[in-house]
């Protein structure tokens with residue numbers, strides 16, 4: 009599971025529905041106004057309700073200012089310098105060969121054992137990929153169809169399941185939520201839609217790896233997953249290979265809805281290009297992810313491994329609305345070099361006997377800057393609510409930093425909250441101990457780091473976990489000595 | 490096997506080792522005794538390549554090679570082993586995994602194949618028995634939450650597994666109860682062979698009752714000020730270090 013995009017390339021040849029083949033026209037000139045929003049909607053041949061939905065978001069966005077509270081530092085973004093619609097890349101615009109790509113990136117591909125053609129695809133070079141995965145994807149779609157699971161692009165869903173889109177889109181993250189969510193709602197390019205019908209256990213892990221048309225969803229991606237009563241779905245996002253993108257700003261929105269007795273497991277491995285040694289060219293990843301445990305006894309778990317991006321700003325959250333519902337957040341975030349991350353979660357307890365678990369593992373190396381920000385809110389109605397938070401930071405070297413900001417708001421006397429936080433350093437003693445047993449300093453670091461992250465890796469689907477471990481070791485190479 | 494000549498080493502501004510000489514032949518067991526703070530652990534650390542020590546003079550050769558030019562892991566791979574006075578905890582690092590990685594790294598540099606999981610497990614079970622250690626330690630993190638005695642036994646267990654050519658045991662006896670001392674000593678004795686040398690740092694004759702040294706040295710103020718046979722240890726036990734230091738000063 010190394011490349012999401014390249015496989016989709018071939019699979020695309022099979023793809024018959026939707027708009028893909030119709031948007032071969034140009035990229036819009038930079039800038040954003042109502043006309044651009046309308047034009048995006050028109051290009052996608054969206055029904056009236058979507059156009060209106062986008063416009064409402066756009067008008068609201070105009071009244072908002074970019075957030076500045078996160079502990080990240082970057083030059084102001086000129087939103088009028090961004091092009092909000094681009095056709096799939098034409099070969100003449102893409103880098104021509106691997107010679108034009110940052111050698112450090114290529115080295116990482118080598119270490120991950122990614123075949124050369126796939127490397128090119130990941131680096132954004134136009135390729136005619138030849139894979140034998142077409143049959144895999146076909147089998148996959150057949151099995152899903154049989155189970156009645158809808159798994160398609162959000163553009164497709166707008167056309168084919170407008171009633172579901174109307175009912176759920178923006179119901180967890182309204183366009184008024186925050187600056188980037190408003191922007192995303194106005195101009196989102198594409199993304200993934202999943203609907204699991206009542207009582208259905210989705211027969212396999214869903215991953216954009218197998219999703220037709222996932223490539224070039226662009227910088228404003230939108231994901232909507234609805235698990236109907238008593239259903240279960242596990243969704244994997246991202247891939248371990250570092251992905252490049254010519255768009256620096258990424259502002260995605262992910263909405264999850266779990267109805268009565270439903271469960272959604274959402275796993276992410278985020279490895280966007282962090283930039284070169286000076287941090288130039290890295291991705292800004294400003295994401296709004298939120299799950300709504302709408303029904304009684306529903307459950308949503310977020311598991312994330314964040315190693316990429318120049319700047320990460322994201323707080324996958326759970327609204328525990330249904331009685332006895334459960335929210336979980338397991339996170340490993342790595343910042344090294346010049347990377348900055350402000351990440352964490354929010355657990356909003358509204359229903360009775362709701363439970364949440366937060367396990368956050370932050371690793372900083374080099375000059376990496378990392379902030380954990382977590383909110384646990386127990387409302388007046390949330391009798392018997394419980395939260396356990398475990399927040400650990402591991403520092404490698406003397407120039408990195410980690411901060412923890414837990415926010416707790418309790419409005420019910422029966423709430424039971426536990427918070428544990430630790431900060432540790434990989435000590436000289438530990439390194440020497442390992443080295444005196446014949447291990448290199450790098451082996452030692454990777455061993456200690458993997459041990460530190462174990463609780464989170466245990467939550468990942470098996471092969472994702474193996475890759476995440478490998479990825480972490482590679483990310484931290486050269487972090488010591 | 491090991492030849493230390495005129496070794497001087499600093500920690501920061503302070504000179505700790507002040508011209509130390511030591512010759513260890515194959516199969517020999519050398520005991521090093523000496524007052525607290527005399528530089529015994531410093532010697533062990535310098536020999537195994539710990540950072541933070543500056544060697545200002547002298548040389549160390551190990552099997553004809555310049556030991557000081559090697560990285561700590563290279564020294565370990567070539568057969569040097571240090572049983573720590575204070576073993577270090579590695580929370581989250583599974584003991585079995587750690588042992589396997591260590592063993593395979595050492596085997597690799599000896600030109601041997603990596604052990605498969607089954608042979609590895611068989612091997613560690615066998616070595617555990619020698620040290621009277623419980624299987625359950627294998628599932629735990631390296632040294633984390635181990636009792637003082639368990640940590641020390643775990644060091645010798647690692648030594649049994651890695652089969653070094655030269656082992657330095659830094660106060661392995663301190664913190665052990667009487668039964669554990671016996672177990673550890675038995676474990677060490679089982680590893681004695683004509684090819685394997687040992688440097689045993691201790692404060693107590695008790696350990697040397699079990700592990701009989703070929704040579705005993707007194708380290709004081711950064712130098713070996715007296716060497717002798719095993720009877721020297723008995724004499725020290727009886728009279729303390731004072732007289733040796735006095736005689737040295739007078740000489």
Ligand SMILES: Nc1ncnc2c1ncn2[C@@H]1O[C@H](COP(=O)(O)OP(=O)(O)OP(=O)(O)O)[C@@H](O)[C@H]1O
Nearest residue numbers: 500505523524525526527528529530531532541574
């Ligand atoms: N990292 C360090 N920083 C400052 N001083 C140090 C350091 N390491 C060792 N020393 C000093 O060097 C001297 C020798 O220490 P060392 O640990 O080698 O003694 P030792 O003979 O092993 O003593 P003990 O019998 O108590 O274990 C001591 O005075 C100690 O304080």
Ligand SMILES: [Mg+2]
Nearest residue numbers: 529530531574
């Ligand atoms: Mg000592």
